[in-house]
Each structure stands twice: as C-alpha cells, then as structure tokens.
Amino acid sequence: MKLLSFMAASFISATSLLAQANGIWTDPVAAAKESHYQLQGEYAGTGLGAQVISLGRGQYCAVLFPGGLPGAGWDETNKIILHGTTESGKVVLKTPTKKSLKYVAKDATDFSPVKKYPPVGQKAYSGLIDGDKINIKTHLGQYISLAKTVRKSPTLGKSAPAGAVVLFDGSNKDAFNGGRLDEATKLLNTDGKDVRTKEKFNNYHMHIEFMLPYKPDARGQGRGNSGFYQVDHYEVQVLDSFGLHGETNECGGVYKKATPRINMAMPPLTWQTYDVDFTNAVVENGKVVKHATMTLRHNGVLIHENLEIVGKTGGARKDPIGTPGPIRFQGHGNPVQYRNVWVIKK
Numbered sequence: 001m002k003l004l005s006f007m008a009a010s011f012i013s014a015t016s017l018l019a020q021a022n023g024i025w026t027d028p029v030a031a032a033k034e035s036h037y038q039l040q041g042e043y044a045g046t047g048l049g050a051q052v053i054s055l056g057r058g059q060y061c062a063v064l065f066p067g068g069l070p071g072a073g074w075d076e077t078n079k080i081i082l083h084g085t086t087e088s089g090k091v092v093l094k095t096p097t098k099k100s101l102k103y104v105a106k107d108a109t110d111f112s113p114v115k116k117y118p119p120v121g122q123k124a125y126s127g128l129i130d131g132d133k134i135n136i137k138t139h140l141g142q143y144i145s146l147a148k149t150v151r152k153s154p155t156l157g158k159s160a161p162a163g164a165v166v167l168f169d170g171s172n173k174d175a176f177n178g179g180r181l182d183e184a185t186k187l188l189n190t191d192g193k194d195v196r197t198k199e200k201f202n203n204y205h206m207h208i209e210f211m212l213p214y215k216p217d218a219r220g221q222g223r224g225n226s227g228f229y230q231v232d233h234y235e236v237q238v239l240d241s242f243g244l245h246g247e248t249n250e251c252g253g254v255y256k257k258a259t260p261r262i263n264m265a266m267p268p269l270t271w272q273t274y275d276v277d278f279t280n281a282v283v284e285n286g287k288v289v290k291h292a293t294m295t296l297r298h299n300g301v302l303i304h305e306n307l308e309i310v311g312k313t314g315g316a317r318k319d320p321i322g323t324p325g326p327i328r329f330q331g332h333g334n335p336v337q338y339r340n341v342w343v344i345k346k
C-alpha cells in the first residue's frame with residue numbers, strides 16, 4: 001500500500017510539473033512560489049478596489065473599481081484600466097499609452113479587460129505593486145493604498161442539508177461517469193474530458209465548488225474553458241474570466257444567451273461556488289409551454305434571477321427539451337477541479 005501511495009504521489013507530482021512546464025498550474029501551492037502568481041489577485045482600500053490580471057512574461061493589467069471590489073462596494077459602472085510592467089521586481093502601473101485597445105488581446109500592450117476602451121470613468125491614474133500592496137496616485141495627485149485581500153464565497157464548504165443527494169464529497173466518484181478522483185487531494189478532476197452524473201435530474205437546487213487552472217499566457221476561451229450544464233441542455237460557462245467584462249461566454253454567463261449581472265469571477269486557483277435553482281422546461285403535446293428558468297449565485301452574489309432560457313445552448317444532448325438529464329461538467333481540454341457537489345431535488 002505504501003508503494004502504491006508513493007507511486008500515486010509521484011504521478012501527481014510529475015503531472016503537476018509537466019503542466020507547469022506548459023504554462024499551466026493546477027496546484028495553488030506550486031503556483032504560490034511564482035512571483036507573477038503572487039502579484040495577481042484582488043486588492044482593496046478606502047473607496048477603491050483592484051483586480052490584477054497576470055498576462056504572462058512580467059506583464060499585468062489592473063482594473064480599478066471605484067467604491068470597492070465587485071459585489072463589495074463597486075458602483076457597477078465606473079472602471080479605471082492600468083497596464084503593468086515588471087521593473088526591478090516591482091510592477092509599475094501606468095495608463096495605457098495606446099488610445100485603442102482590443103478586448104483580451106494576446107499582446108499585453110493591446111490588452112483591454114473591457115469591451116469598449118476607454119471605459120466609463122477612465123482617468124489618468126498610476127501606481128506601483130510592491131509585495132502585497134498597491135500604491136495608487138490619482139489624476140488629482142492624491143495617494144490611495146490598497147492591500148492584498150483574499151475573498152471567499154459565503155457558501156464555500158456549505159454542508160449538504162438533510163434530504164440532499166451528495167454527488168461528490170471526496171470519498172468516491174460513484175455518482176459520475178468520467179472524471180478522476182485524485183487520491184492525494186480528494187478532488188474530482190475533469191482532466192480535460194466530460195464528466196456526467198449517472199442519475200438524471202429535472203428540477204433542483206444544486207451546489208458545486210470549482211477551481212480553475214492558472215494559465216497566464218492564455219487569453220479568452222483558452223483560459224480554463226469548461227461548463228456546468230443543467231440537465232445537459234443549458235450551459236453555465238466555467239472560465240477564468242477574472243477581471244473581465246462579463247460576457248455570455250465568460251464565467252457566470254449562460255452560453256451565448258445571457259450575461260451575468262455582475263462578473264463575480266475570482267482569481268484562478270481559488271475555490272469558487274455556483275448555487276443554482278433550476279426548473280426544467282415544460283412541454284405539452286410537442287409544444288414548449290414553459291421555458292427552463294434558473295436563478296444563479298456566483299460566489300454568493302446573485303447574477304441571474306428567474307432567468308428564462310429559450311432553447312438549448314451549444315453542445316447540449318440531443319434529447320428533447322423538457323426531459324430529465326444528467327448534470328455535466330464539461331472537459332473542453334482543460335484540467336478543472338471540483339469538490340463538495342450536492343443537489344436537492346424539487
């Protein structure tokens with residue numbers, strides 16, 4: 001047994017090292033040794049929040065939120081975008097020099113985290129990321145200090161209530177077809193392939209916790225793309241959209257159908273939650289008399305309320321709308337990890 005455990009640990013370690021060599025981190029402990037990972041994340045100060053996106057090769061983009069971080073004081077309108085370059089171990093933040101930027105561009109100097117640049121509220125700020133602090137200089141010459149903060153979803157680790165069906169608690173993956181139970185971490189890994197529940201569901205409340213890989217050199221859909229399919233018909237996107245605008249194909253979006261009310265994505269390699277109330281479509285005599293509806297909280301914040309979903313999303317199973325179906329965690333070639341998955345049938 002000791003030999004098998006050693007071999008398993010060695011395999012996990014080798015897999016992790018290979019991923020890191022390819023610019024993909026799946027282990028937060030390993031990533032924490034990298035300075036570029038340490039600097040990305042959330043910062044907060046009096047009346048101002050910041051999300052720092054690592055873009056690889058010592059480049060960053062900082063999104064400043066007047067009022068505070070998304071879901072924690074931001075006015076949900078104004079943003080200030082700064083580009084960051086590593087100089088002598090520190091990151092110097094400046095207003096982008098180019099008047100026109102492209103959404104999630106590969107080139108960091110062209111990168112914009114908002115669909116339309118400049119965003120509402122853009123001002124000529126500057127700053128310096130030094131360790132776990134950001135010192136911001138406003139356009140009026142005032143200084144604001146922001147400290148690194150790590151937020152956690154209020155539903156993180158929430159226990160399955162009485163009557164719930166526990167689909168995954170780290171002990172086994174018997175409830176699923178596909179996926180891999182990591183014996184060392186006790187997490188459910190997609191390993192880039194689809195994972196579906198063996199049981200079919202119809203109307204339910206469901207809780208899942210997921211962790212996305214850290215891929216600083218990737219952009220857009222290449223940044224940990226996955227999906228959380230309701231009855232395998234309706235995809236809620238799972239993606240590292242930290243700091244971005246919040247689109248239908250980004251985290252919290254219903255794929256190509258609905259944008260999240262607010263982008264509540266947290267940094268990669270941090271645990272995030274979806275809490276969903278789903279009611280399936282109703283079909284009578286071959287006619288849809290009631291479309292599927294969904295209320296969704298991302299990291300505890302309401303992003304969709306009684307959303308009517310008209311028609312399937314891409315990649316759905318072929319069975320007719322309104323039929324019970326499995327829950328799917330889409331692989332899409334990306335190593336996404338899940339834990340604490342349970343559902344209450346309604």
